[in-house]
Amino acid sequence: MRSLSRLLSITPTFDEDSIIRRADLPKIQRRDPALPDNAEPGDVVKIVRDSRTTDRAVSYRLVIE
DSSP states (O other): OOSOSEEEEEOOOOOTTSSSOGGGSOEEETTOTTSOTTOOTTOEEEEEEEOSSSSEEEEEEEEEO
16 A cells, blocks of 8 residues: 555545535545545545654545546
């Protein structure tokens, strides 16, 4: 997986009660080799990377076509 150390999970829920909307999330293309085979456009993936300043860095991405 390129620069991603681990891909933890697909789809934490982002609904009308969330602070951030799905459309505001950074995007990742479906054909990115770091994504698991079961990721579909519209899914939100949680990405955890190693970090020098913190133990780990967590980010979320919206899967697009």
